[in-house]
Amino acid sequence: MKSRKGRKGEESRKRLLKAAAHEFSIRGFHETKVSAIVKRAELTQPSFYLYFQSKEAIFEELxxxxxxxxxxxxxxxxxxxxxxxxxxxxxxxxxxxxxxxxxxxxxxxxxxxxxxxxxxxxxxxxxxxxxxxxxxxxxxxxxxxxxxxxxxxxxxxxxxxxxxxxxxxxxxxxxxxxxxxxxxxxxxxxxxxxxxxxx
Amino acid sequence: MKSRKGRKGEESRKRLLKAAAHEFSIRGFHETKVSAIVKRAELTQPSFYLYFQSKEAIFEELxxxxxxxxxxxxxxxxxxxxxxxxxxxxxxxxxxxxxxxxxxxxxxxxxxxxxxxxxxxxxxxxxxxxxxxxxxxxxxxxxxxxxxxxxxxxxxxxxxxxxxxxxxxxxxxxxxxxxxxxxxxxxxxxxxxxxxxxx
Amino acid sequence: MKSRKGRKGEESRKRLLKAAAHEFSIRGFHETKVSAIVKRAELTQPSFYLYFQSKEAIFEELxxxxxxxxxxxxxxxxxxxxxxxxxxxxxxxxxxxxxxxxxxxxxxxxxxxxxxxxxxxxxxxxxxxxxxxxxxxxxxxxxxxxxxxxxxxxxxxxxxxxxxxxxxxxxxxxxxxxxxxxxxxxxxxxxxxxxxxxx
Amino acid sequence: MKSRKGRKGEESRKRLLKAAAHEFSIRGFHETKVSAIVKRAELTQPSFYLYFQSKEAIFEELxxxxxxxxxxxxxxxxxxxxxxxxxxxxxxxxxxxxxxxxxxxxxxxxxxxxxxxxxxxxxxxxxxxxxxxxxxxxxxxxxxxxxxxxxxxxxxxxxxxxxxxxxxxxxxxxxxxxxxxxxxxxxxxxxxxxxxxxx
DNA sequence: AATGAATGAGAATTCATTCAT
DNA sequence: GATGAATGAATTCTCATTCAT
Missing domain, CATH: 1.10.357.10 (Tetracycline Repressor, domain 2)
Incomplete structure (x- = not known):
C-alpha cells in the first residue's frame, strides 16, 4: 500500500494527502467524502484505494x-x-x-x-x-x-x-x-x- | 411536532432528549444513530419523529x-x-x-x-x-x-x-x-x- | 435480526428466502445480486437488510x-x-x-x-x-x-x-x-x- | 493476443496458466482475482492481458x-x-x-x-x-x-x-x-x- | 516483453426518514 | 401515542481492465 515506486505515484499520493487534509479540516471526518478528496486531488476513486486502505487509513496517516x-x-x-x-x-x-x-x-x-x-x-x-x-x-x-x-x-x-x-x-x-x-x-x-x- | 399534549407524550419527549444527549456525548453527532437513541429511550423510530423533526433538530435543541x-x-x-x-x-x-x-x-x-x-x-x-x-x-x-x-x-x-x-x-x-x-x-x-x- | 413480530414481516422474510433460493440455485452465489433477490421478492434493498445481515447470511441460512x-x-x-x-x-x-x-x-x-x-x-x-x-x-x-x-x-x-x-x-x-x-x-x-x- | 513469439513470452504464458489453474482450483472462479494470478506468476496485471483476453478467457482455455x-x-x-x-x-x-x-x-x-x-x-x-x-x-x-x-x-x-x-x-x-x-x-x-x- | 498508474462500472451496505395501521 | 414495515439516497470499496511509457 505504502511503497509505490515511481515519481508519479508518489506525487499522486501526496496530492491525496493534501486534499484529504484540506477536506477533513473544513468538513470533519464524516462529512468528508472520498469522492470530494479525489475530486480535489484530480483523481478517481479507485486511485484513492491504490494508495490508502480506507478513508480511516488516510485520516490516521495524517x-x-x-x-x-x-x-x-x-x-x-x-x-x-x-x-x-x-x-x-x-x-x-x-x-x-x-x-x-x-x-x-x-x-x-x-x-x-x-x-x-x-x-x-x-x-x-x-x-x-x-x-x-x-x-x-x-x-x-x-x-x-x-x-x-x-x-x-x-x-x-x-x-x-x-x-x-x-x-x-x-x-x-x-x-x-x-x-x-x-x-x-x-x-x-x-x-x-x-x-x-x-x- | 412540539405537541405538548398529554403527560405521557411529554415524558417520551424528555426520555428522547436525555437519551440523545447521552449518545451524542459519547459518540458524537455522526456516530450517533437515531436507532440508538430510540433504543435507549425505549421507543421506536417513528416515535422519534413524533417529537423531533430530524436528528439535526434534536441536536440543535440540546x-x-x-x-x-x-x-x-x-x-x-x-x-x-x-x-x-x-x-x-x-x-x-x-x-x-x-x-x-x-x-x-x-x-x-x-x-x-x-x-x-x-x-x-x-x-x-x-x-x-x-x-x-x-x-x-x-x-x-x-x-x-x-x-x-x-x-x-x-x-x-x-x-x-x-x-x-x-x-x-x-x-x-x-x-x-x-x-x-x-x-x-x-x-x-x-x-x-x-x-x-x-x- | 431474526425475530420480527407481525405476520407481514414474517411473510416478507419468507419471500426473500424463497427468492434467494431461486436466484442462488440458477446463478450461484457470486452471480446472484442482492438487487435481484429483492426484485424477485418485490421488496427494496434496505428491506433485505431488515431480515438478513448480509448476502452471506441468507445463503448460510438456506x-x-x-x-x-x-x-x-x-x-x-x-x-x-x-x-x-x-x-x-x-x-x-x-x-x-x-x-x-x-x-x-x-x-x-x-x-x-x-x-x-x-x-x-x-x-x-x-x-x-x-x-x-x-x-x-x-x-x-x-x-x-x-x-x-x-x-x-x-x-x-x-x-x-x-x-x-x-x-x-x-x-x-x-x-x-x-x-x-x-x-x-x-x-x-x-x-x-x-x-x-x-x- | 496469442503472440507465440519469443521463448520468454511463451514461458510467461505458461506460468500464468499454471498460476491460474492453481488459484482457480482452490478458490473458484469468482474468488480468484487476476491480481492473485499475476502475483503467483510473478508478473504484473497488464502482462496478463498481453496473453489472455480476460479472466474468463484464461479460465476457458484451461x-x-x-x-x-x-x-x-x-x-x-x-x-x-x-x-x-x-x-x-x-x-x-x-x-x-x-x-x-x-x-x-x-x-x-x-x-x-x-x-x-x-x-x-x-x-x-x-x-x-x-x-x-x-x-x-x-x-x-x-x-x-x-x-x-x-x-x-x-x-x-x-x-x-x-x-x-x-x-x-x-x-x-x-x-x-x-x-x-x-x-x-x-x-x-x-x-x-x-x-x-x-x- | 513488461510495468507503474489509472479508471469505469458496479456491488453491498447503511441510515434517516416515512407509510399505514 | 405508538409501532411494524418499508424505502430513497447515499457512500465506501472492489475488481477487471487499459493507458502511456
Missing part, C-alpha cells in the same frame, strides 16, 4: 504524521529548555513560541490533529505530563511559586495554547511570536499590576 | 438549551461582577467557579454544547467578547496591568476553562471550586515567586 | 436449513434401517428412495445445499461415515460380500445419488422411486447376468 | 484443454474397449483405471474442469452418452443383465468416478488402480455374497 512531529518537537524543547535554566522566562517563551510556530505551519493538519480527532486528547495528556515534570523541576529550583499545582498549570497552558490556536492562530489574526509573548507574560507575571498587594 | 443557559449565566455574572468591584480577585473567583459549576451540572450536555458542535466556537467568541469588555473596564480602573491585551486574556481564560473542563471536570478528577481557585490564583498572581524580579 | 434437515433424515433412516434387518435389500431400497424423495422436495434448496456450497463436502463426508458404519455392521452379519471395502461403497452410493440427482432428479426426468429402484438393483446385484461366472 | 483431452481419452477407450470384448470385466476395469489415471494427472486442472465449471455437466453428459451406447452394445451381446437401463448405469458410473475423484483421488488418499478395482468389482458383481438368492 494524524500520525502530525502527532509524531509534535511529539518530536516536545522532546526537543525539553532538551534545550532543560534544567538549570537561568533565564526561565525566556526559555519558556521560546518554547511556547516554537509550539505556536509548529501549529501555524500546516493549518489543515493542525486542525485535524489538534481538534478533530479523539486521540488528540491522549496526545495532549502526554504533552501535559512532560510539561508538568519539567515545571515541577523548575519549581523545586525555586523558579516558580511553590503553592502552584504544576499538573494544573500544565493543563492551563495547554488550554491556552489550544484555544488561542483555534481563535487567533488558525484564523491568521495573530502570529506565533505575539501569541507566545502574551501567553507567557500573562502566565509568568499574572494580571495584577506591579505594586499591588503582597499575597 | 445545543440551544445549553447555549441559552450559558448565555444567561454569563449575563448574570456580569451583573454581579459588574463595575466598581473593590475585591476584584474574589469577584473573578466566584464568577469562574460559577462557570465550572454550570459546566459540571449536566456533563452530557456540556460535552455536546461545549466540545462537540461547531457553533460552540461562536458561543465562546460571544462570551469572550463580554468578558473582554468587562476586563477592560476593570483594567481602566487600574485593577489590572495596563500592558495586558484583554481580548487575549479573555481567550486565555476561556481556553483554560475549556481544557480543564475536558480533562478534570468532566472526568470527575477535580471539582469546580478547586479548579476555579487554581485558575484564578494562577491568572491573577502569575507563576513567579513573591519577591522575584520586577519586570 | 444451507443450514437444508443440512439440518438432511442430517435429521439420515438419522431417522438409520434408526429404521438399523441392524437385524432380515430383508436388507428392501431396507436399503426404502432408505435410498427416502433420500431421493427428500432431494426432490425443494429443488432450489437441493441445488444450493448439495452442489453449490463448499461445506457440502463435509456434509457428504458425514453422511458417508454413518453409511459406512451401517454397511459394515450388515457386512459382519453376512449380508454383504466380505471383500468389499465399505467406506468406498458408501462413497460410491453417495456419488451415484449425487450425480443422478443432478442429471435426472432436478431436471425432472426421473422420479425418486424409479431412481432408487435402479440404483439399488445395480448396487445389490451388479451388472452380470444371473448365471454368469463365479468370481 | 477448461478447453482439460475437456478436449478427456474427450480424446474417452474416444481412445471406446476404440480399444470396443465390441467383441471377450473379457468384459477386464476391459471395463482398464478403461475406468485409465480415467482415474487421467484425472489424477493434473489435480488443479481436474478440479477446475470437472467440478468447478458449469459446462462440465455437458461434458459429463457427452461421456455418459458414449458410455451408454457402448454398454448397450455389450448388453445386447449378453454380457450384462437385460433388465438394466444402461443410460442410468452410465450415469451411476460417472457419479461414482466423480465422487471418488473428489474424496479419494484429489486428496491423495487412494490411487487410480485401487479405486478402479473397487468400482468395477462393485459394479460388476454387486454387493451380495456369492451364493445368495437367485433373483
Amino acid at each position: 494524524i500520525n504524521d502530525f502527532h509524531s512531529r509534535l511529539r518530536k518537537l516536545t522532546e526537543s524543547l525539553l532538551l534545550e529548555t532543560g534544567l538549570h535554566a537561568n533565564d526561565v522566562t525566556n526559555k519558556v517563551l521560546s518554547a511556547v513560541e516554537a509550539v505556536f510556530q509548529f501549529l501555524a505551519e500546516d493549518k489543515d493538519l493542525t486542525r485535524i490533529g489538534f481538534f478533530l480527532n479523539p486521540e488528540a486528547k491522549q496526545l495532549k495528556q502526554d504533552v501535559a505530563m512532560v510539561l508538568k515534570d519539567n515545571l515541577e523541576a523548575e519549581q523545586r529550583l525555586g523558579y516558580f511559586r511553590s503553592e502552584l499545582e504544576m499538573a494544573t498549570v500544565a493543563e492551563c497552558l495547554i488550554g491556552m495554547i489550544e484555544h488561542l490556536t483555534d481563535s487567533y492562530l488558525l484564523t491568521g489574526i495573530k502570529d506565533p511570536a505575539s501569541l507566545a509573548a502574551q501567553v507567557v507574560n500573562l502566565l509568568i507575571y499574572g494580571m495584577l499590576p506591579k505594586g499591588s498587594d503582597a499575597r | 445545543i440551544n438549551d445549553f447555549h441559552s443557559r450559558l448565555r444567561k449565566l454569563t449575563e448574570s455574572l456580569l451583573l454581579e461582577t459588574g463595575l466598581h468591584a473593590n475585591d476584584v480577585t474574589n469577584k473573578v473567583l466566584s464568577a469562574v467557579e460559577a462557570v465550572f459549576q454550570f459546566l459540571a451540572e449536566d456533563k452530557d450536555l456540556t460535552r455536546i454544547g461545549f466540545f462537540l458542535n461547531p457553533e460552540a466556537k461562536q458561543l465562546k467568541q460571544d462570551v469572550a467578547m463580554v468578558l473582554k469588555d468587562n476586563l477592560e473596564a476593570e483594567q481602566r480602573l487600574g485593577y489590572f496591568r495596563s500592558e495586558l491585551e484583554m481580548a487575549t486574556v479573555a481567550e486565555c481564560l476561556i481556553g483554560m476553562i475549556e481544557h480543564l473542563t475536558d480533562s478534570y471536570l468532566l472526568t470527575g478528577i477535580k471539582d469546580p471550586a478547586s479548579l476555579a481557585a487554581q485558575v484564578v490564583n494562577l491568572l491573577i498572581y502569575g507563576m513567579l515567586p513573591k519577591g522575584s524580579d520586577a519586570r | 444451507i443450514n436449513d437444508f443440512h439440518s434437515r438432511l442430517r435429521k433424515l439420515t438419522e431417522s433412516l438409520l434408526l429404521e434401517t438399523g441392524l437385524h434387518a432380515n430383508d436388507v435389500t428392501n431396507k436399503v431400497l426404502s432408505a435410498v428412495e427416502a433420500v431421493f424423495q427428500f432431494l426432490a422436495e425443494d429443488k432450489d434448496l437441493t441445488r444450493i445445499g448439495f452442489f453449490l456450497n463448499p461445506e457440502a463436502k463435509q456434509l457428504k463426508q458425514d453422511v458417508a461415515m454413518v453409511l459406512k458404519d451401517n454397511l459394515e455392521a450388515e457386512q459382519r452379519l453376512g449380508y454383504f460380500r466380505s471383500e468389499l471395502e465399505m467406506a468406498t461403497v458408501a462413497e460410491c452410493l453417495i456419488g451415484m445419488i449425487e450425480h443422478l440427482t443432478d442429471s435426472y432428479l432436478l431436471t425432472g426426468i426421473k422420479d425418486p422411486a424409479s431412481l432408487a429402484a435402479q440404483v439399488v438393483n445395480l448396487l445389490i446385484y451388479g451388472m452380470l447376468p444371473k448365471g454368469s461366472d463365479a468370481r | 477448461i478447453n484443454d482439460f475437456h478436449s483431452r478427456l474427450r480424446k481419452l474417452t474416444e481412445s477407450l471406446l476404440l480399444e474397449t470396443g465390441l467383441h470384448a471377450n473379457d468384459v470385466t477386464n476391459k471395463v476395469l482398464s478403461a475406468v483405471e485409465a480415467v482415474f489415471q487421467f484425472l489424477a494427472e493434473d489435480k488443479d486442472l481436474t478440479r477446475i474442469g470437472f467440478f468447478l465449471n458449469p459446462e462440465a455437466k455437458q461434458l459429463k453428459q457427452d461421456v455418459a452418452m458414449v458410455l451408454k451406447d457402448n454398454l448397450e452394445a455389450e448388453q445386447r451381446l449378453g454380457y450384462f443383465r437385460s433388465e438394466l437401463e444402461m443410460a442410468t448405469v452410465a450415469e451411476c458410473l460417472i457419479g461414482m468416478i466423480e465422487h471418488l475423484t473428489d474424496s479419494y483421488l484429489l486428496t491423495g488418499i487412494k490411487d487410480p488402480a485401487s479405486l478402479a478395482a473397487q468400482v468395477v468389482n462393485l459394479l460388476i458383481y454387486g454387493m451380495l455374497p456369492k451364493g445368495s438368492d437367485a433373483r
Whole structure:
C-alpha cells in the first residue's frame, strides 16, 4: 500500500494527502467524502484505494504524521529548555513560541490533529505530563511559586495554547511570536499590576 | 411536532432528549444513530419523529438549551461582577467557579454544547467578547496591568476553562471550586515567586 | 435480526428466502445480486437488510436449513434401517428412495445445499461415515460380500445419488422411486447376468 | 493476443496458466482475482492481458484443454474397449483405471474442469452418452443383465468416478488402480455374497 | 516483453426518514 | 401515542481492465 515506486505515484499520493487534509479540516471526518478528496486531488476513486486502505487509513496517516512531529518537537524543547535554566522566562517563551510556530505551519493538519480527532486528547495528556515534570523541576529550583499545582498549570497552558490556536492562530489574526509573548507574560507575571498587594 | 399534549407524550419527549444527549456525548453527532437513541429511550423510530423533526433538530435543541443557559449565566455574572468591584480577585473567583459549576451540572450536555458542535466556537467568541469588555473596564480602573491585551486574556481564560473542563471536570478528577481557585490564583498572581524580579 | 413480530414481516422474510433460493440455485452465489433477490421478492434493498445481515447470511441460512434437515433424515433412516434387518435389500431400497424423495422436495434448496456450497463436502463426508458404519455392521452379519471395502461403497452410493440427482432428479426426468429402484438393483446385484461366472 | 513469439513470452504464458489453474482450483472462479494470478506468476496485471483476453478467457482455455483431452481419452477407450470384448470385466476395469489415471494427472486442472465449471455437466453428459451406447452394445451381446437401463448405469458410473475423484483421488488418499478395482468389482458383481438368492 | 498508474462500472451496505395501521 | 414495515439516497470499496511509457 505504502511503497509505490515511481515519481508519479508518489506525487499522486501526496496530492491525496493534501486534499484529504484540506477536506477533513473544513468538513470533519464524516462529512468528508472520498469522492470530494479525489475530486480535489484530480483523481478517481479507485486511485484513492491504490494508495490508502480506507478513508480511516488516510485520516490516521495524517494524524500520525502530525502527532509524531509534535511529539518530536516536545522532546526537543525539553532538551534545550532543560534544567538549570537561568533565564526561565525566556526559555519558556521560546518554547511556547516554537509550539505556536509548529501549529501555524500546516493549518489543515493542525486542525485535524489538534481538534478533530479523539486521540488528540491522549496526545495532549502526554504533552501535559512532560510539561508538568519539567515545571515541577523548575519549581523545586525555586523558579516558580511553590503553592502552584504544576499538573494544573500544565493543563492551563495547554488550554491556552489550544484555544488561542483555534481563535487567533488558525484564523491568521495573530502570529506565533505575539501569541507566545502574551501567553507567557500573562502566565509568568499574572494580571495584577506591579505594586499591588503582597499575597 | 412540539405537541405538548398529554403527560405521557411529554415524558417520551424528555426520555428522547436525555437519551440523545447521552449518545451524542459519547459518540458524537455522526456516530450517533437515531436507532440508538430510540433504543435507549425505549421507543421506536417513528416515535422519534413524533417529537423531533430530524436528528439535526434534536441536536440543535440540546445545543440551544445549553447555549441559552450559558448565555444567561454569563449575563448574570456580569451583573454581579459588574463595575466598581473593590475585591476584584474574589469577584473573578466566584464568577469562574460559577462557570465550572454550570459546566459540571449536566456533563452530557456540556460535552455536546461545549466540545462537540461547531457553533460552540461562536458561543465562546460571544462570551469572550463580554468578558473582554468587562476586563477592560476593570483594567481602566487600574485593577489590572495596563500592558495586558484583554481580548487575549479573555481567550486565555476561556481556553483554560475549556481544557480543564475536558480533562478534570468532566472526568470527575477535580471539582469546580478547586479548579476555579487554581485558575484564578494562577491568572491573577502569575507563576513567579513573591519577591522575584520586577519586570 | 431474526425475530420480527407481525405476520407481514414474517411473510416478507419468507419471500426473500424463497427468492434467494431461486436466484442462488440458477446463478450461484457470486452471480446472484442482492438487487435481484429483492426484485424477485418485490421488496427494496434496505428491506433485505431488515431480515438478513448480509448476502452471506441468507445463503448460510438456506444451507443450514437444508443440512439440518438432511442430517435429521439420515438419522431417522438409520434408526429404521438399523441392524437385524432380515430383508436388507428392501431396507436399503426404502432408505435410498427416502433420500431421493427428500432431494426432490425443494429443488432450489437441493441445488444450493448439495452442489453449490463448499461445506457440502463435509456434509457428504458425514453422511458417508454413518453409511459406512451401517454397511459394515450388515457386512459382519453376512449380508454383504466380505471383500468389499465399505467406506468406498458408501462413497460410491453417495456419488451415484449425487450425480443422478443432478442429471435426472432436478431436471425432472426421473422420479425418486424409479431412481432408487435402479440404483439399488445395480448396487445389490451388479451388472452380470444371473448365471454368469463365479468370481 | 496469442503472440507465440519469443521463448520468454511463451514461458510467461505458461506460468500464468499454471498460476491460474492453481488459484482457480482452490478458490473458484469468482474468488480468484487476476491480481492473485499475476502475483503467483510473478508478473504484473497488464502482462496478463498481453496473453489472455480476460479472466474468463484464461479460465476457458484451461477448461478447453482439460475437456478436449478427456474427450480424446474417452474416444481412445471406446476404440480399444470396443465390441467383441471377450473379457468384459477386464476391459471395463482398464478403461475406468485409465480415467482415474487421467484425472489424477493434473489435480488443479481436474478440479477446475470437472467440478468447478458449469459446462462440465455437458461434458459429463457427452461421456455418459458414449458410455451408454457402448454398454448397450455389450448388453445386447449378453454380457450384462437385460433388465438394466444402461443410460442410468452410465450415469451411476460417472457419479461414482466423480465422487471418488473428489474424496479419494484429489486428496491423495487412494490411487487410480485401487479405486478402479473397487468400482468395477462393485459394479460388476454387486454387493451380495456369492451364493445368495437367485433373483 | 513488461510495468507503474489509472479508471469505469458496479456491488453491498447503511441510515434517516416515512407509510399505514 | 405508538409501532411494524418499508424505502430513497447515499457512500465506501472492489475488481477487471487499459493507458502511456
